[in-house]
Amino acid sequence: MERASETENRAAVVILLGPPGAGKGTQARRLEEAFGLVQLSTGDLLRAAVSQGTDAGKRAKAVMDAGGLVSDDIVLAILEDRLAQPDVIKGVILDGFPRTEAQADALDAMLAARGQKVNAAVSLDVDDAAMVERISGRYTCGGCGEGYHDSFKQPAKAGVCDNCGGTEMKRRADDNAETVGERLRAYHAQTAPLIAFYKGRGCLSSVDAMAAIDEVETDLQQIIRDAIGAT
Numbered sequence: 001m002e003r004a005s006e007t008e009n010r011a012a013v014v015i016l017l018g019p020p021g022a023g024k025g026t027q028a029r030r031l032e033e034a035f036g037l038v039q040l041s042t043g044d045l046l047r048a049a050v051s052q053g054t055d056a057g058k059r060a061k062a063v064m065d066a067g068g069l070v071s072d073d074i075v076l077a078i079l080e081d082r083l084a085q086p087d088v089i090k091g092v093i094l095d096g097f098p099r100t101e102a103q104a105d106a107l108d109a110m111l112a113a114r115g116q117k118v119n120a121a122v123s124l125d126v127d128d129a130a131m132v133e134r135i136s137g138r139y140t141c142g143g144c145g146e147g148y149h150d151s152f153k154q155p156a157k158a159g160v161c162d163n164c165g166g167t168e169m170k171r172r173a174d175d176n177a178e179t180v181g182e183r184l185r186a187y188h189a190q191t192a193p194l195i196a197f198y199k200g201r202g203c204l205s206s207v208d209a210m211a212a213i214d215e216v217e218t219d220l221q222q223i224i225r226d227a228i229g230a231t
Contacts, residue, residue, distance in 0.1 A: 009115035011083070012037060012091030012228040015098075017194060018124030019187040021135040021180070022209045023216060027124070028093045030217050035224060038088045040079070042096040046070060049078045056081060072103050076110050083114065091119075091228065101193045108201075120227035121198035122220060123191075124209035128184050131210075136177045142168035203227070 014037065016024045028039040049057030050064070056077035060070045075097060083092065098104040111117055137150035143166030148155060155162045159169065174180075198204040205223045207216055 011089060011116060012119045012224075013111060013116055014091065014093045014224060014227070015118055015121040015198070016093060016095060016124065017121060017191055018209060019126060019131065019184050019191075021131055022124040022126050023213065024095060024124060026213060027216060027220055028095060031093055031220060031224060034221055035228070036090040037093050038091075039093045039095055040082060040088075042075060045078050045082055046075070049081065054078070054081055072106055075103075076106055079107075080110055080114070083116075098194065099190060101197050104194060104197050118198070118201065118203055120223055121194070121201075121204050122223055123195055123204065123206045124216070125206050126184075126209050128181070131184060132177050132180045135175055135180045138175060139169050139171045141166050142170045 012035070014031070016028060018024045025039075031037055032039055046057075046060055046064075050061045051057070056074055059074050060078065063070050063074070079097070082088065098107050108118065133151065134149075137152070138147060139149070140147050141161035141164060143161060144164040146161055146163040147153070148169070159167055161167070161169075174183075195204065205227075207219045207223070209216055211219075
């Protein structure tokens with residue numbers, strides 16, 4: 001039997017880079033439907049591994065129970081376990097990993113051993129000022145979760161949900177201009193090295209995430225189609 005590194009693994013690996021509110025979750029779900037990929041977030045992977053009691057999950061639990069941060073090697077071990085499961089045969093969309101150049105290097109090495117590579121890293125580019133307005137103005141119906149916005153989508157009748165008729169509206173405590181601005185600055189500082197890293201690997205693309213959702217989806221799908229050779 002050939003080892004994974006000696007044969008081609010055609011499962012695609014896509015990385016979405018973008019700050020909170022850029023639409024990564026929405027677009028990942030659409031890519032899942034279009035290409036049969038599976039979105040994998042670091043938090044979900046850790047929780048599942050701990051719940052399932054895998055070897056890597058047990059290591060992660062011990063660290064978390066002690067109040068520590070789970071190391072890169074444990075996260076990679078959990079990710080490698082997940083990539084071996086049958087539902088990801090067509091590929092994955094990574095959300096929240098890698099976050100640093102060291103993690104990106106380690107991910108490349110792990111994938112290479114499996115006969116895989118990062119097919120596409122896509123930066124969802126945003127305008128910071130517009131992003132602050134987009135996030136700080138959003139709120140939801142407390143009854144059904146329908147989303148609204150101070151500027152872009154208000155209910156037909158003020159204070160009454162169009163979907164369920166509920167009157168309890170909620171805002172996230174951290175959806176304010178100051179906090180959003182801080183999150184954007186932190187994102188840019190953290191992600192700049194990854195942009196350069198994947199640009200150097202020749203697999204970086206950028207999409208204007210301030211465009212309409214359907215336009216962003218069209219651009220993303222073309223990038224992924226080109227990267228993985230889908231028709």
